[in-house]
Amino acid sequence: MAKKCFLCGSDGEIIDFNDETFKNCVLKLAFRKKKHFKYNFVELPSASLQFVGYHTTCYKKVTVLNKKYNEEFLNFSVEYTEHNNVSTTEEKSKQLNPSVDSCATVAENETSNVEDLAQTSGDSDTEQSTSTASTSSRIICLFCDHSQKRCGKKLVNLTVPNDDKVPLQIKNIAQNFGDSVILSKLQHQTIAYHLPCYAVYQSKNKRSTEESTHSNYSKYRQLHQFAFQSISNLIETEIIENNKVMYLAQLFLRYQALLLEFGNHEIDFDDIQDYRCETLQKKLMKKFQDRITIEASMGIRNKKIVYKTDMDVSVMANNFKLLETRNDYEFENVAYYLRSCIKNIDARPLSRNITADDVIRGECDIPKQLIDFIRNLIEGPNFSDEDSNGLKVKITSICSDIIYAVTKGACKPSKSLSLGLAVKSLTNSRQVITILNRYGHTIGYNLAEELETEMTYTSIQDNKVIPKGITAANGHSTHVAFDNFDESIYDESI
Incomplete structure (x- = not known):
């Protein structure tokens, strides 16, 4: 009966498997099945060798893998071979004597090939155990709990380290994993291991590190997805629906601002400076295709513009003229820059034992860039010292309101705290404070009450008879009077 190809099923020019090609093919098929790659459904049992062979092209289709999977395949082959050998040894030992450990059935005259493995793993500072003394004293591997094992056709004995270098490495890996079993074994048993077991343990640690890096990459990629979706919505509304013409650089700066916004202090400008405007252009063209056009303008410096493809020529010319004359994107750049400065303020939350000094200091300092911008806006180009104190109060007040609005009340400057407490003390009116809060000038009434309560708790912790500031x-002599006189209202003395 003519043999057929294990992959395509045809019987022309079939090559017989030898031990090496068969083992390689089985390993690659198992790896493909694990990774759900192409041909993962193909099975090649050893019993079928008298019926099947292979074509060279079919063999290459199965055994050739992408270079990026080489290291992962090597680790997989070690684990796969180890698993199959342990299973085979256990079955044979159960047939001979079910009570005998599968690892104790090796012959005493077998020699260890650990030296070859030690050269490949780089552990030249270890000492190999090549006798059966380990078996008799029940020294076992830290990882597999066996004294001897097979790796392929080689019998591997235990390796005992000469110094603390390898045990420290194992301890560090176990601590990273939170592996309490290995940490306990390091303390309560003789440290010995098989080199393949140690290599597998190291590879697990490496994969864990790579997965952590991949997690950060996924988070960074998600930020780009959010930012691109926001830019796409802007283009859909402003450019496609409202026939607006925009500079590509303008969209790119907005895209960078969105990344910083969605990053929420986890990324800064240095993390996104490598992202190019050309990359954003390719993504936009891939999404919108022929709905928009991106090309160099005929204006100053031939900046690239973005507009709707089927826009009327006269409308596009008029909108582009407005774009060049108004320079709205420059104002956007300033706004995004100041917003970034505010979002990156070093906030200092109020202490638990809050005092009046904490309220006056506030939860943050006003950024210098914001103060300079508001000063230039209010004072203009004519610098003058006239009424500088009055202007300083107004500038600080406006800057505080901007910070309170941008951070949505998460960061409260001095004005927001002190004004709220002062108005509550003077008027004790919830409505007045609520109105000021809705306009963004101060904190809410409930927070003002909470701060007053905390300040009271702090003050009563001080056992001094004389209040602070009185000498x-x-x-x-000092007299204390209770002043609680209200017109047409009689209050009993306390």
Whole structure:
């Protein structure tokens, strides 16, 4: 009966499997099945060798893998071979004597090939155990709990380290994994291991590190998805629906601002400076295709513009003229820059034992860039010292309102705190404070009450009889009066 190809099923020019090609093919098929690659459904049992062979092209289709999977395949082959050998050894030992450990059935005159493995793994500072003394004293591997094992056709004995270098490496890996079993074994048993077991343990640690890096990459990629979706919505509304013409650089700066916004302090400008405007252009063209056009303008410096493809020529010319004359994108750049400065403020939350000094200091300092911008806006180009104190108060007040609005109340400057407490103390009116809060000038009424309560708790912790700021002097007396007189209202003294 003519043999057929294990992959395509035809019987022309069939080549017989030898041990090496068969083992390689089985390993590659198992790896493909694990990774769900092409041909993952093909099976090649050893019993079928008298019926099947292979074509060279079919063999290459199965055994050739992408270079990026080489290291992963090597680790897989070690694990796969180890698993199959342990299973085979256990079955044979159960047939001979079910009570005998599969790892104790190796012959005493077998020699260890650990030296070859030690050269490949780089552990030249270890000492190999090549006798059966390990078996008799029940020294076992830290990882597999066996004294001897097979790796392919080689019998591997235990390796005992000469110094603390390898045990420290194993301890560090176990701590990273939170592997309490290995940490316990390091303390309570003789440290010995098989080189293949140690290599597999190291590869697990490496994969864990790569997965952590991949997690950060996924998060960074998600930020780009959010930012691109926002830019796409802007283009859909402003450019396609409203026939607006925009500079590509303008969209790119907005895209960068969106990344910083969605990053929420986790990324800064240095993390996104390598992202190019050309990359954004390719993504936009891939999404919108022929709905928009991106080309160099005929204006100053031939900046690229973005507009709707089927826009009327006269409308496009008029809108482009407005774009060049108004320079709205420059104002956007300033706004995004100041917003970034505010979002990156070093906030200092109020202490648990809050005092009046904490309220006056506030939760943050006003950025210098914001102060300079508002000063130039209010004072203009004519610098003058006239009424500088009054202007400083107004500038600080406006800057505080901007910070409170941008951070949505998460960061409260001095004005927001002190004004709220002052108005509550003077008027004790919830409505007044609520109105000021809705306009973004101060904190809410509930927070003002909470701060007053916390300040009271702090003050009563001080056992001094004389309040802060009053100096005691001989011959002088201090009187305390309860002032609670309201017109047409009689209050009993407390």
